[in-house]
Amino acid sequence: MIPPRNADHRRPLTLRDVSEACGVSEMTVSRVLRNREDVSPATREKVLASARALGYVPNKIAGGLASQQVNLVAVIVPSLSNMVFPEVLGGISAALEDSGLQPVFGVTQYSVEKEENVLYEMLSWRPTGVILAGLEHTDAARAMLENAGIPIIEIMDSDGEPIDSVVGISHRGAGRQMAEAIVKAGYRKIGFLGTKMTDDHRARKRLEGLTEGLAEHGIELVDTEFYSGGSALKKGRELTEAILTRNPDLDFLYYSNDMIGAGGLLYCLEKGYDIPGKLGLAGFNGTDFLDGLPMKLATIDACRREIGEKAANIIAGKGYDDGVIGGHRIELTPRLDPGDTIRR
Amino acid sequence: MIPPRNADHRRPLTLRDVSEACGVSEMTVSRVLRNREDVSPATREKVLASARALGYVPNKIAGGLASQQVNLVAVIVPSLSNMVFPEVLGGISAALEDSGLQPVFGVTQYSVEKEENVLYEMLSWRPTGVILAGLEHTDAARAMLENAGIPIIEIMDSDGEPIDSVVGISHRGAGRQMAEAIVKAGYRKIGFLGTKMTDDHRARKRLEGLTEGLAEHGIELVDTEFYSGGSALKKGRELTEAILTRNPDLDFLYYSNDMIGAGGLLYCLEKGYDIPGKLGLAGFNGTDFLDGLPMKLATIDACRREIGEKAANIIAGKGYDDGVIGGHRIELTPRLDPGDTIRR
DNA sequence: GTGAAAGCGCTAACAT
DNA sequence: ATGTTAGCGCTTTCAC
Numbered sequence A, B: 001m002i003p004p005r006n007a008d009h010r011r012p013l014t015l016r017d018v019s020e021a022c023g024v025s026e027m028t029v030s031r032v033l034r035n036r037e038d039v040s041p042a043t044r045e046k047v048l049a050s051a052r053a054l055g056y057v058p059n060k061i062a063g064g065l066a067s068q069q070v071n072l073v074a075v076i077v078p079s080l081s082n083m084v085f086p087e088v089l090g091g092i093s094a095a096l097e098d099s100g101l102q103p104v105f106g107v108t109q110y111s112v113e114k115e116e117n118v119l120y121e122m123l124s125w126r127p128t129g130v131i132l133a134g135l136e137h138t139d140a141a142r143a144m145l146e147n148a149g150i151p152i153i154e155i156m157d158s159d160g161e162p163i164d165s166v167v168g169i170s171h172r173g174a175g176r177q178m179a180e181a182i183v184k185a186g187y188r189k190i191g192f193l194g195t196k197m198t199d200d201h202r203a204r205k206r207l208e209g210l211t212e213g214l215a216e217h218g219i220e221l222v223d224t225e226f227y228s229g230g231s232a233l234k235k236g237r238e239l240t241e242a243i244l245t246r247n248p249d250l251d252f253l254y255y256s257n258d259m260i261g262a263g264g265l266l267y268c269l270e271k272g273y274d275i276p277g278k279l280g281l282a283g284f285n286g287t288d289f290l291d292g293l294p295m296k297l298a299t300i301d302a303c304r305r306e307i308g309e310k311a312a313n314i315i316a317g318k319g320y321d322d323g324v325i326g327g328h329r330i331e332l333t334p335r336l337d338p339g340d341t342i343r344r
Numbered sequence C: 001g002t003g004a005a006a007g008c009g010c011t012a013a014c015a016t
Numbered sequence D: 001a002t003g004t005t006a007g008c009g010c011t012t013t014c015a016c
Helices: A013-020 A025-031 A041-054 A062-068 A084-096 A114-121 A139-147 A171-184 A202-213 A232-246 A258-271 A303-317 B015-022 B026-033 B040-055 B060-067 B082-097 B112-123 B139-147 B171-184 B201-215 B232-246 B260-271 B304-316
Strands: A074-076 A102-107 A127-134 A152-157 A165-169 A188-197 A223-227 A252-256 A281-282 A329-331 B072-077 B101-108 B129-133 B150-159 B165-169 B190-196 B222-227 B252-255 B281-283 B330-331
Touching: A013 A041, A013 A171, A074 A114, A084 A102, A084 A127, A102 A114, A102 B101, A114 A127, A127 A303, A152 A202, A152 A223, A152 A303, A152 B304, A165 A171, A165 A303, A165 B101, A171 A202, A171 A252, A171 A281, A171 B129, A171 B139, A188 A202, A188 A232, A188 A258, A188 B101, A223 A232, A232 A252, A232 A258, A232 B190, A232 B232, A252 A258, B015 B026, B015 B040, B015 B165, B026 B101, B072 B082, B072 B112, B082 B129, B082 B232, B082 B304, B101 B112, B112 B129, B112 B139, B112 B232, B129 B304, B150 B304, B165 B171, B171 B201, B171 B252, B171 B281, B190 B201, B190 B232, B222 B232, B232 B252, B232 B260, B260 B281
Parallel strands: A074 A102, A074 A127, A127 A152, A152 A165, A165 A329, A188 A223, A188 A252, A252 A281, B072 B101, B072 B129, B129 B150, B150 B165, B165 B330, B190 B222, B190 B252, B252 B281
Antiparallel strands: none
16 A cells, blocks of 8 residues: 555645735734735735645635625536536536636435425535525425525526526427427327436426316327436437337327437337338437437427526626516427428 | 626625624624534524524635635636537546535546646646546646646546556557457558547557557558548538548558547448448447447447546545545556447 | 734533 | 534635
């Protein structure tokens, strides 16, 4: 075993060390390091030189306690392995870039109990605001959010009552929109394939929307097929094979996300199905890294990046010059891209 | 505009509030809330009841300052949109699950300057340890890491000298390993396709390893093709078409990641290339969500999740009962999966 | 433009 | 098992 090189337990540097090194009061050093204007250029240079030379890194724990302000934004999402949420986080990071605020991410694995724990942890850091996915929370989490006294932005989903602000799309609406498109294109025997959605409320709402939308045209879903875990692409193939074997006369398959839709598409192409002629397909999310498949899968864009940006901007107070931080309701309109897999 | 519901600027609750509510000293309340054993069950219940009733959330800023310990682990990665890093983060989160430590993520967008900034931000929160991708940093970042006095784990790449500990694979070795497999399978005219790798040192090292490995058999790369941005699947198609048009006699294409490899594979299948007979293909990462493509692309597993777990375990002190935290060197051996796209 | 004093909310260390 | 005291490293406030 190589001996530890970094196990020195030297006391970290403090303002006092910098102060002594440059012969300026701690207070003035603090001013310089916070880029305040009321310091003479001469002292400023002296201080910065010492700080750099020593390798001083300010202690935000102490700073936060003294100033009662912490420039963190808590961001809580169900998963990172989904490709959906990394894009939301990208939007948030970009929007917060020059705001002086820093996002901190937490993951719930689609469990409201885990969400409650993560939230408790994060609130204990006294963040400037909270962004979290969805409108469904435990009672305790809801209470914490209501009492936090900071902006709370619920994102992704606008089907329900937010605690404070909400930025999202109507997943029920997306389901209905897809139902309209399917019916208008002349498909009649429709199957649904998706995740087991005990805790994925948005997928559930899309299915509900689809069902309602079809019902208005007197159409009922013929069959459904659910999965959990595993490679989505592969699962898409398997589910598709299963549902088409059971119901050879299906003429449309609606997938709860683009990845399983892509798997289904590959399967159907291999089997020689006439797409979109005899069989139509659609997914959800507008996953652009799937561009490059043999055909472009029909999908509805979930506006992931934009949702992240808008939510972050509310907390950063950007673009909302009414000065009001709380109580925003931003419902984005997702665009349906028929791609190559819905006939026209 | 809906009026703000959450804009009340009530003073957040303090230990004192809980203390007064239950008639127990602040100190004892603090003990209860930190789950310390030296409190009688009766007082414990009384305190917990009050804390819950009030909705008290501890202030870790103050706690961290007083105790001089912060249960955060800073994790710094180049990107979240890559699918590689979310898996590493998953491994880290899982390993830290019951350690009382919490990961905090930062993103550098493959820029060492940005890395330096993010690092400065994170170190100012006085984390328990730092996990960051790669061995290449600015001098200033290196100095900060060396002076931080906490465990520093550089991950993903073991080709070089770590500051403290390292957990990764040799990308140069992975390149050589692939070269061996390619030559052994009888391919001779090899092309490389990948990202413009000014700042992606690991991709660069893989290419170097490949070149060296081929050179040992007297083989030179015939051609290379680079891209940046855009849908990787689509780029894979475009690059493949370009390189095969220029060099119709190529018999192997090595891609710097599985996504562009998948795009290339789909392209070649459509064009009717004989794979793996006349043309072999390979990628890198062991991206399992690509299971479900018409053929399984040859690849080398980057051990992403395992790297995350091992790095986190070092900081959590788990599984390293020599009591030493610093100076670990863990080099994992990536497995080559020939899939269906290298002939045997 | 600069400095001195007080205190942010909690916990370590020491009493009891 | 519980309470008291001091102080973590910074910033706010006020004085100069």
